[in-house]
Amino acid sequence: MKNILRKTQVLAFSTLLIVTSCKKLDINESPNNPPVESATVETLFPSAVISTVSRTGGDLSIIGGLWAQFWTQNSNSSQFRTVDSYDVQATSNFINGPYSELFAGALTDYQLGISKSVAAQDWRYNLMNTVMKAYTYEVLVDLFDKVPYSEALKAGGNLQPKFDDGYTIYTSLIAEINAALAKDYKTAPLTDAQIKTDFVFGKKGTSADVMASWEKFANTLKLKMYLRMVNAKPAEAQAGILKLYQDGAKFLDEDAKVDIFIDVPNKSNPFYEYNFRRLNTPDNLKASVTFTSWLKKNQDPRAEVYFGEADPISINQGDYLGAAAHPEYNNAVNVVVNATDAVPLISKEESYFMQAEARLRYFGGAGAKDLYDAGVLAAFAKLGLNGATLLATTYAYPASADVNVNLEAIIVQKWASLFGSHALEAFFEQNRTGYPKTSAVYSTDAGYIPGQLVYTPNGVTGAGNFPRRFVYPDFEKSRNSNTPAQVPIYTKVWWGK
Template structure:
């Protein structure tokens, strides 16, 4: 990961953290097209601001939601901060800031950056902003199922855009990426100052090409349940065209241990709260790490033998669960990265694609590279990997898929926890347990329904549209239960 210039980083990362967890960032371009600020701004200013917004939200509150729902950690029984998340009780009044900021902040900035880049035939910023726009939209679609797209980001020209179904948005984003890739974005390098605005790759357009291809691969894999023929056609075209995929992490890894400049998950959950122990180790995750002798427990929890809580059991008393008072806190650092797509995820997606469409040719090699990259991500060498992890399944396709996805799940904790939630919804892995984790028959790593869940045994599949959208946009779709799957769900 390239190092980025402190001046730019301080400006944008100070903006992304958002002291009030929902206020608009200082660098606000969501204004009238007649405003002189828009007339004088540039992609060089807009792009890093937008990336900061995306990282601040995906790597902040959404990491908390994703991590609880993916059962890496659970609400402590001595505090109240995240009980509604752990109980699957989120409503339209919760977490409006993420939806608002990703639209009016990140996406508005990306869209204007694209417009200005095209006007000056700068195909470098056009590709960079298009890929990050697609990534940000993909997260929103995967969370809400339907979002404004074809009529969105037009400012005062349309304050009530219609909502498009997720499939339409995906198709549109894939076409936007393809159009950006078709331009000549490699003939002129970014200059020294421009490279400082690229927090991901420092202006390396080859890596941006790989990121674009890897994002397309992810989106096509998300489509396999709802649009299997299109998913296969898209993936096979990537391989036929000789697409290269990420072999390095894509995200921001240059946070500082200073207020407003630190990792947004840390900033939100640790620095800004009166208690730093809200999130405790979940037995779902720790039991799987323990049964496999996985040394990553030390990275995730600060100890090889974390003391867990059962998922969602935050109402337990000291008499009922005496160990909960000493349950291990999920380990966080101000300098932790926010990954949009990691190298491990890239390799493991390729393993799945090769299993699905190429008879498994090369899948074992990609799988092993993914496991190695997942351990390298937390500073562990290949000799620290449990031997069974490197023994690729010789079983059925579903057995191989389960092995791939469970390894993905184990790699997502903290850095991009939301993906663990998404992938279970897409594939069904890790499996859902038939019993709660206190039962002697519980199988380590299987997901359990929250002890205090309010959805009658049904797991959450989405977020409901926020009140901010419903109050301002009459086109907001009718509310559906949080347990209703999104368009690509299994």
């Protein structure tokens, strides 16, 4: 049986990052090792949340940032060469680890927490677990396109669950969120001890504030999922977003984040733990010319926060074999990620940018500028910077008659704000919108436009075939005959542009 994670184990992030799953299998039950089914919702929930963020804010954000071209592989090391060259195979731990952890760890605990909450009519933990289950499932769908859902996470287990399509999973998750929001999760207050088990909003202090934030998180997650549908299911996306506004939904005006990390081995930010503390060298990831050229062109002070220098020396994306022709690569700067950095689930500025896009698309642009402005200012303020001057000049909202011009401004600013342990979202959003645009030339060419994504010179997929998804892990293919046939990593997922 699966062991319950004790409180100290919940904080053992290295275990969550490095091993396939945080769950252990016991042949015999012991009174000192009770089965996970006997766990309380208060024990299950923080364990599941850490399971989610250990991956989304750790190795998945490292991959997302490579593919969103915030950073690139150092020419003097090799840890992420396969990722930077788009050569991520079905046997890769970069795929196997997150797939296993998010299913066997996070989703299993969320589903058990939901079952226990419904049985006890505890609608507070039902909402919290439902939102986090939807968030985690969305990540898996956005990476793999089709995953087990309707036949997964069942009591007793199904060793060969079918794979559901992404649209079906999305609509089912939204229905689950709606059902949880329809329950009375406000009347019975959370105790102080229960609030402490909420690593996302527990620092707010009062039960009313915590549950109000979970409601906003739920609505903002629905908004994000509807926006993901705009290319593949435009009518459904529009109807869903308009209903959110018609119902007076409140969206996040704060970060939904896990901010409990300390600078101690096994308890630090998962990106930091994975890339800086656990590997043989802290120098694997270097600043990418793609991103730094854009920051430099715009005289954006975030460069110093992101890379430690106002004018960082960088490596052209994916050019890890090019040091002989580019001796400056030896002085390229590291990515700045701190041991105590939070892992965002949905950030304040991300929420504003999503709302701006919704206003642009479905309300004739009314209110889009104000929300865009709020997003830009929030992104700078989070780093201790004031973005007002750039917002009034270089980053001013274009208010063009061409919706695509305005949309590009919104998404590029969102991209610039997703650095660090939120970089996976930048990869997803580029796939959805096509922004930042891809370049027809490499970044060494005189005609290169700063900030446009370039195809790596060491790519294995063929020029222009950027990664759009993960392939299925070998272990899943070998044990589940329902696993879909592999498609190339550059095949778009169901909502892709």
